[in-house]
Amino acid sequence: xxxxxxxxLSSGAIAARMETADLDRRLVVSPILDPAAQIKPGQAxxxxxxxxxxxxxxxxxxxxxxxxGSENPLxxxxxxxxxxxxxxxxxxxxHPHQFMLAQTLEYLRLPSDLMAYVVGRSTWGRLGxxxxxxxxxxxxxxxxxxxxxxxxxxxxxxxxxxxxxxxxFFHHVVDASGEPASEKAAGTQYTGTVDMIPRRxxxxxxxxxxxxxxxxxxxxxxxxxxxxxxxxxxxxxxxQ
Amino acid sequence: xxxxxxxxxxxxxxxxxxxxxxxxxxxxxWLEVARLPTTADDEALRRVRDAEELGRFAYQLxxxxxxxxxxxxxxxxxxxxxxxxxxxxxxNSIFFRADxxxxxxxxxxxxxxxxxxxxxxxxxxxxxxxxxxxxxxxLTVPSQAMGxxxxxxxxxxxxxxxxxxxxxxxxxxxxxxxxxxxxxxxxEEENLPSGRAxxxxxxxxxxxxxxxxxxxxxxxxxxxxxxxxxxxxFFEISGGSxxxxxxxxxxxxxxxxxxxxxxxxxxxxAEVFERVTGMRIEDDSNSPNVARLxxxxxxxxxxxxxxxAEQAAICVEVLPLAEEIAAAVFDEAEIMMTRDAPDMIYxxxxxxxxxxxxxxxxCALIPPIETRHEGVARPASLSGTLNVGWAALLTxxxxxxxxxxxxxxxxTMRMEKLHELLLKGVxxxxxxxxxxxxx
Numbered sequence: 293x294x295x296x297x298x299x300x301l302s303s304g305a306i307a308a309r310m311e312t313a314d315l316d317r318r319l320v321v322s323p324i325l326d327p328a329a330q331i332k333p334g335q336a337x338x339x340x341x342x343x344x345x346x347x348x349x350x351x352x353x354x355x356x357x358x359x360x361g362s363e364n365p366l367x368x369x370x371x372x373x374x375x376x377x378x379x380x381x382x383x384x385x386x387h388p389h390q391f392m393l394a395q396t397l398e399y400l401r402l403p404s405d406l407m408a409y410v411v412g413r414s415t416w417g418r419l420g421x422x423x424x425x426x427x428x429x430x431x432x433x434x435x436x437x438x439x440x441x442x443x444x445x446x447x448x449x450x451x452x453x454x455x456x457x458x459x460x461f462f463h464h465v466v467d468a469s470g471e472p473a474s475e476k477a478a479g480t481q482y483t484g485t486v487d488m489i490p491r492r493x494x495x496x497x498x499x500x501x502x503x504x505x506x507x508x509x510x511x512x513x514x515x516x517x518x519x520x521x522x523x524x525x526x527x528x529x530x531x532q
Numbered sequence: 533x534x535x536x537x538x539x540x541x542x543x544x545x546x547x548x549x550x551x552x553x554x555x556x557x558x559x560x561x562w563l564e565v566a567r568l569p570t571t572a573d574d575e576a577l578r579r580v581r582d583a584e585e586l587g588r589f590a591y592q593l594x595x596x597x598x599x600x601x602x603x604x605x606x607x608x609x610x611x612x613x614x615x616x617x618x619x620x621x622x623x624n625s626i627f628f629r630a631d632x633x634x635x636x637x638x639x640x641x642x643x644x645x646x647x648x649x650x651x652x653x654x655x656x657x658x659x660x661x662x663x664x665x666x667x668x669x670x671l672t673v674p675s676q677a678m679g680x681x682x683x684x685x686x687x688x689x690x691x692x693x694x695x696x697x698x699x700x701x702x703x704x705x706x707x708x709x710x711x712x713x714x715x716x717x718x719x720e721e722e723n724l725p726s727g728r729a730x731x732x733x734x735x736x737x738x739x740x741x742x743x744x745x746x747x748x749x750x751x752x753x754x755x756x757x758x759x760x761x762x763x764x765x766f767f768e769i770s771g772g773s774x775x776x777x778x779x780x781x782x783x784x785x786x787x788x789x790x791x792x793x794x795x796x797x798x799x800x801x802a803e804v805f806e807r808v809t810g811m812r813i814e815d816d817s818n819s820p821n822v823a824r825l826x827x828x829x830x831x832x833x834x835x836x837x838x839x840x841a842e843q844a845a846i847c848v849e850v851l852p853l854a855e856e857i858a859a860a861v862f863d864e865a866e867i868m869m870t871r872d873a874p875d876m877i878y879x880x881x882x883x884x885x886x887x888x889x890x891x892x893x894x895c896a897l898i899p900p901i902e903t904r905h906e907g908v909a910r911p912a913s914l915s916g917t918l919n920v921g922w923a924a925l926l927t928x929x930x931x932x933x934x935x936x937x938x939x940x941x942x943x944t945m946r947m948e949k950l951h952e953l954l955l956k957g958v959x960x961x962x963x964x965x966x967x968x969x970x971x
Contacts, residue, residue: 311904315896322901323909323964344607344959364713377537377602379611380966397963399956401897434897436956 294457296351301406301462303331306338309406309462320401320434321460330456337459339413343395343436346384346454347488359493360506373489378453385450386421387445393488394439397454401434402462405472409461410437416457420445423458431473438488533594536601540610541966544627545600547664551643552593554657559586561654566766586650596641596670599629606630606678608959611966612914613671613687616754619876622694626669634770635673638690640667669694676769680947681954682921685755685762690866692750698744698872699864706738718832718845730842733778737846738857741781745789745858749865752790756801756878757813758918760790761926764819774823776835778843781854784824788815789858797880804880805919808887809927818926825851826941878915879951886916890957894924894950895931899957902964911964912957921954 301309307327309319321338324330330339344490352372372394386392401410407430412423422442427435439458443449451457465473494502538545559582565571566579610628617626640962644666647657669958670692677683712734751759767775767783775783786838791813794801816822825831835844869877890900890912900912900920905969912920924932926948932946932953 311907312912315893315898318893318898320898322898323911323960323967325964325967327907327909344963375603377535377539377607379539379541379607380542380963382537399899399901399960454963 300481301464302335303333303335303337303408306336306462306474309403317403317405318401319350319403319406319462321398323398325397325454337411337461338398339456340400340410340437340460341397342439342451342453342455342457343397344378344380345395345488346376346378347393348376349391350374357493359499360503369491370412370489380453383450383452385448386441388420388443388446391442391522392442394441394451394457395436395488395517396439396458397436399434399436400429400460402429404431404474405465406462407431407465408433410439411461413456413458419449420447421449427504429460533597536603537607538600538610538627539602539607540614540628541606542610542614542626544668545597547625547660548597548627548668550656550660550663551647551668552590554654554660555586555590555593555647557654557656557853558650558652559583559590561652562586565652582651593643596639597627597629599631599672600627601684604630605673606681606955608955608962609681609684609914611962612958613684615962615965616688616691616914620691620695620750620754620873622669622691623665624667624669624694625664626671628671628673630675630678631672633672634676636674636677636686636690636766636836637670637672638693639672640671641670642667647844673827680921680925680951681958682918682925683762683765685751685918686766687921688751688755688759689747689763691754692747693743695750696743696746699749699861699868701742701860701864705860706857707889708734711738711849711853714849715842715845718849719841722841723933724841726842730846733842734846737778738845738850740779741850741854742816742857742861744780744786745854745861748790749793749862750869750896752793752862753866753869754876754878754890755915756880756883756919757794757805758915758922760787760794760813761818761922762918763787763790764817764822767822768819774825774831774834776825776831776847776851777940778839778847779948781858782817782825783819783822784849785851785854785858787819788823789855789862791815793862801880801883804884805887805923808884808891809923811923811927878913878919882913882916883919886912886920890916890920891923893958894920894953895928897933897953899953899960901957901960909964911961911968913961914958917954917957919962921950924950 306319306321309317310321312318321340324338325341349372357369357372376384407428409427410424410429411427412421416423417512420443422444423439424437425440427439438490441451467473492499534546534549562579562583566576566583571579603764605628613628616628644661646663647653648661651750653661671687672945673684673687677686710729712731715730715734719726719730742802748759748763751763755762764787767787773783775781775786791802794813799807811817826834828851831851832848836966838844839847868878885903886900889903892901900917902909902911904910929943929946929950932950
């Protein structure tokens with residue numbers, strides 16, 4: 293195999309990687325409901341559509357999402373959202389300044405030598421809809437992409453599952469010697485079909501170190517502000 | 533409840549709610565009459581009481597819908613189930629729900645007969661009753677099955693119950709005289725009486741067993757080996773008992789009959805499955821703890837303790853004929869399906885294509901959504917996904933997730949991942965199918 297250059301894949305190259313029989317090299321973006329519209333010749337991206345599952349941010353009893361200040365940050369994360377299933381043919385309205393999570397209709401699996409960026413389509417952007425903020429997708433990712441939708445406009449927008457909302461741009465990933473990368477991101481947080489709701493904010497080492505560094509007084513006062521019923525005695529603090 | 537999202541693209545839940553609304557409207561109409569100054573006191577009191585009863589009945593109907601919304605039943609599977617319903621030519625109104633019960637169940641509701649005859653039915657009730665294809669069907673899946681998608685192959689059996697009348701059997705399928713003589717002899721040995729009632733009970737047991745064979749045959753035809761694995765798994769988690777009762781033939785016999793059919797043909801489903809996966813399907817595959825039937829004397833004794841002498845005698849004497857009866861039932865079911873729903877038959881060649889197309893990719897975290905050949909995409913079928921799911925579960929579970937997640941993780945975690953991938957596959961294959969159906 294020749295030395296790979298760090299380039300974006302053309303639509304032809306994307307289609308070829310999706311067709312390859314070699315599972316280690318196959319790029320999966322599936323289903324492509326309308327190949328002619330989603331992988332346009334002469335371009336360098338795949339259009340992806342809005343999926344069926346949404347998470348709407350709801351009012352919460354928690355004062356803030358505070359990884360080290362509340363007794364159970366995972367609980368506060370899950371309580372932040374209300375799930376909504378919208379079938380193909382259904383609709384959901386995003387109101388001005390509302391934030392919600394959505395998924396791509398397409399399932400994505402990146403081989404070890406490809407990464408991707410997800411970018412909102414400009415037509416939606418002109419209406420005020422921001423589609424994705426965490427735009428980088430690492431090699432080895434397998435699942436439906438979570439989109440962070442926010443309506444920055446002044447008009448409610450009605451969204452339909454199946455509408456093309458974003459584009460994926462693919463780039464080669466090379467190793468230290470400049471060859472196509474072959475190591476997958478073992479142990480990455482998102483692998484396989486996963487939930488939209490985040491499971492953690494920091495990796496284990498960062499969380500442990502920061503938990504030790506955050507001053508106990510700050511932790512307790514934050515917990516009190518959040519209305520937590522956590523006992524305030526230092527010996528009972530689960531994060532100590 | 534109308535604001536709730538009911539998954540699938542079928543009118544069932546809405547029709548059910550229409551019946552409830554119409555029932556309540558009727559009750560409200562009775563209350564209006566009770567309020568009229570021209571209504572006599574005793575008539576008014578009767579109307580109020582009747583309205584209360586009808587209102588309570590409407591509430592009961594609402595409870596029957598519990599478990600049908602997208603939060604309670606995996607919404608991904610309802611659309612594909614509805615395709616099975618349509619493919620089998622089941623025209624009845626239907627909805628699907630999940631419940632905390634042990635068994636799958638197909639319930640039939642004949643509400644039209646009772647509600648059409650109430651006094652002064654509201655126009656909305658009349659409309660609702662007229663829009664339903666009666667009996668209204670409700671298919672319940674146990675919540676425990678929701679943890680692993682391939683178990684849903686059992687739904688094929690329940691749908692088989694909805695079309696069992698179409699499977700015609702000759703009247704000479706079994707000699708009732710000889711059978712009845714054997715039952716009477718057994719009862720006489722214990723100085724127990726037998727007569728016309730025994731005759732009727734014998735026919736009831738026979739009919740019930742035949743219905744189970746018919747439904748097994750339909751499920752086998754539409755789901756192939758996935759049905760055997762799901763049925764066996766169901767027997768296994770049901771406690772590993774013999775399964776024999778006046779309503780059901782023994783589990784051991786049922787799984788053996790299904791396996792014999794899977795082995796038929798050249799190549800049959802079993803041969804294809806073994807060729808691709810390396811696993812030979814045995815009669816205790818996925819159900820090693822299901823008890824094999826004991827001898828007739830011991831079986832009679834056990835059944836007698838549970839069901840009484842007459843039912844026990846009937847079950848024990850019907851048993852030797854059951855295999856013969858079942859063979860005829862399976863043949864007739866195939867004739868019916870070939871005639872009425874040939875596209876629904878899951879054939880060995882399709883099984884081979886599905887396993888070759890999807891099993892390795894599934895282990896590499898690619899769900900069975902579609903296959904692409906020369907640029908043309910074909911959505912995966914529910915039957916294909918169920919079979920690929922079982923193949924992965926039984927033969928490749930250790931490989932699930934290995935390409936990206938490493939070989940770590942418990943068996944439970946790998947099973948959860950497999951379930952997620954299969955659900956995603958079913959959801960997106962259905963989206964692909966719906967898209968392709970539109971001009």
